[in-house]
Amino acid sequence: MLEGIIVKGIGGTYEVETEQGRLKCTLRGKLRLSVERVLIGDRVEISLDEGGSGGVVERILPRRNELIRPAIANIDQVLVVFAVQQPAPNLALLDRILVQAELMGLANVVVFNKADLDLGRAEELRAIYASIPYPTILTSTVTSQGMEELRRVVQGKISVLAGPSGAGKSSLLNALNPDLDLETGQVSAKIQRGRHTTRRVELLAFDQGYVADTPGFSQLYLEPGQEDRLQFAFPEFDRYRDACRFRGCLHRREPGCAVLEALERGEVAASRHQHYLLFLEEVTPRY
Ligand SMILES: Nc1nc2c(ncn2[C@@H]2O[C@H](COP(=O)(O)OP(=O)(O)O)[C@@H](O)[C@H]2O)c(=O)[nH]1
Ligand SMILES: [Mg+2]
Ligand SMILES: [Zn+2]
Numbered sequence: 001m002l003e004g005i006i007v008k009g010i011g012g013t014y015e016v017e018t019e020q021g022r023l024k025c026t027l028r029g030k031l032r033l034s035v036e037r038v039l040i041g042d043r044v045e046i047s048l049d050e051g052g053s054g055g056v057v058e059r060i061l062p063r064r065n066e067l068i069r070p071a072i073a074n075i076d077q078v079l080v081v082f083a084v085q086q087p088a089p090n091l092a093l094l095d096r097i098l099v100q101a102e103l104m105g106l107a108n109v110v111v112f113n114k115a116d117l118d119l120g121r122a123e124e125l126r127a128i129y130a131s132i133p134y135p136t137i138l139t140s141t142v143t144s145q146g147m148e149e150l151r152r153v154v155q156g157k158i159s160v161l162a163g164p165s166g167a168g169k170s171s172l173l174n175a176l177n178p179d180l181d182l183e184t185g186q187v188s189a190k191i192q193r194g195r196h197t198t199r200r201v202e203l204l205a206f207d208q209g210y211v212a213d214t215p216g217f218s219q220l221y222l223e224p225g226q227e228d229r230l231q232f233a234f235p236e237f238d239r240y241r242d243a244c245r246f247r248g249c250l251h252r253r254e255p256g257c258a259v260l261e262a263l264e265r266g267e268v269a270a271s272r273h274q275h276y277l278l279f280l281e282e283v284t285p286r287y
Contacts, residue, residue: 001045001046001047001058002018002019002020002045002046002047002048002055003018003019003043003044003045003046003061004016004017004018004019004023004043004044004046005017005041005042005043005044005074005158005203005210006038006039006040006041006042006044006057006203007022007040007202007203007205007210008040008200008202008203009038009040009200010200012026012027012032013025013026014026014027014038014057016044016046016055016057017203017205017210018046020052023046023048023053023054023055024053024054024055025046025054025055025056025057026054026056026057027056027057028056028057028058028059031057031058031059031060036060037071038057038060039063039066039071039072039073040071040072040073040201040202040203040212041066041072041073041074041075041158041203041210041212042060042061042063042073042074043060043061043074044057044058044059044060044061045057045058045059045061046058065104065105065106067104067160070160070201070212070214071201072158072160072201072203072212072214074158075106075158075159075160076107076157076158076159077106077107077108077109077153077157077158077159077160078097078101078106078107078108078109078159078160078161078162079109079111079153079154079159079160079161079162079211080094080097080098080101080108080109080110080111080162080163081111081113081161081162081163081167081168081169081172082094082110082111082112082113082125082163082164082167083112083113083114083117083164083166083167083168084112084113084114084115084117084118084121084122084125084138085114085117085118085121086114086117086166087164087166087167089112089125090164091271091275092275092278093164094110094163095271095272095275095276095279096275096279097162097163098110098134098233099230099233099234099279101162102232102233102234102235103229103233106160108134108135109134109135109136109137109153109159110129110134110135110136110137111136111137111138111139111146111150111163111172112125112126112136112137112138112139113139113140113141113167113168113169113171113172114140114142114167114168115138115139115140115143115145115146116140116142116143116145122138123138126138128269128271128272131236131267131269132234132235132236132272133235133236134235135153137149137150137153139168139172141168141171141172141174141175144175147175147176150172150176151176151206151207154176154206154209154211155206155207155208155209156208156209157209157210158203158209158210158211158212159209159210159211159212160211160212160214161173161211161212161213161214168184169213170182170183170184170213171184173204173211173213176206176211177204177205177206180204182204182213201214202214223283224283224285225285226283227250227280227283227284228248228250230276230279230280230283231250231251231276234272234276236267236268236269236272237251237259237268237276240258240259240261240262240268241258241259242258243258244256244257244258244259245257250280251273251276252277252280259273
């Protein structure tokens with residue numbers, strides 16, 4: 001029995017990356033009929049056909065996690081890619097994506113691309129996110145800044161890309177692996193937006209890792225009544241929380257709030273706390 005990872009699925013056929021290369025596989029009947037869908041990212045056991053060019057997926061190995069949109073299993077991390085400029089980063093959207101990933105238990109890596117356009121701003125942005133702390137990488141596909149760091153970060157992992165159109169996600173993937181030859185640029189970005197609804201999830205292979213260049217993560221999803229959970233999606237609050245005067249402090253304007261004091265001292269970024277309040281408002285039911 002050979003082990004592999006499902007990287008692509010079209011109709012009833014799946015492409016499975018294995019030690020013996022990429023094999024086209026069908027599903028064993030019981031998997032076709034079962035309620036549990038095979039997902040991109042699934043680790044599977046396959047039996048080889050006579051010829052050895054294809055196989056049959058016999059079993060799905062236990063999943064570490066699974067995402068509904070995009071539908072991917074066994075995700076290691078979310079790579080959140082924003083441009084330093086063109087388009088200027090919407091930090092509320094960036095924080096929303098980070099919070100959503102945190103709430104799903106996924107690790108975050110922050111990438112600020114197009115660092116060539118404004119190195120000063122790039123460093124300011126890095127300071128905010130590196131202090132949380134998130135691994136934060138400044139990249140440029142023009143100067144190749146940060147590309148080795150990015151390569152190390154995706155190595156041996158399954159990563160999902162998130163971030164606005166035009167940030168340079170496809171350009172970064174092409175720089176990591178020129179064989180991918182993904183479409184980039186304004187025009188194709190527009191076409192892609194139109195295609196997003198129907199585009200299939202696919203894992204793009206690198207030396208040892210996989211990246212899904214798929215839309216998603218644009219909406220914060222919190223059930224009403226989860227307002228006290230939100231603060232745990234802000235890792236920079238962790239070291240202060242226990243020092244708040246009141247148990248159950250929501251770090252809004254409570255007296256003796258250690259998070260607000262840290263904000264005052266500049267140890268918590270103003271934009272981050274502001275977005276925390278914004279999201280808190282969104283998830284707090286109104287009476
Ligand atoms: N100056 C600069 N432009 C970039 C960089 N990376 C990508 N671009 C340009 O930004 C535009 C959008 O890139 P694309 O990869 O399609 O973005 P995506 O929508 O996130 O996939 C294209 O015109 C790229 O040539 C960069 O590091 N620096
Ligand atoms: Mg793209
Ligand atoms: Zn507090």
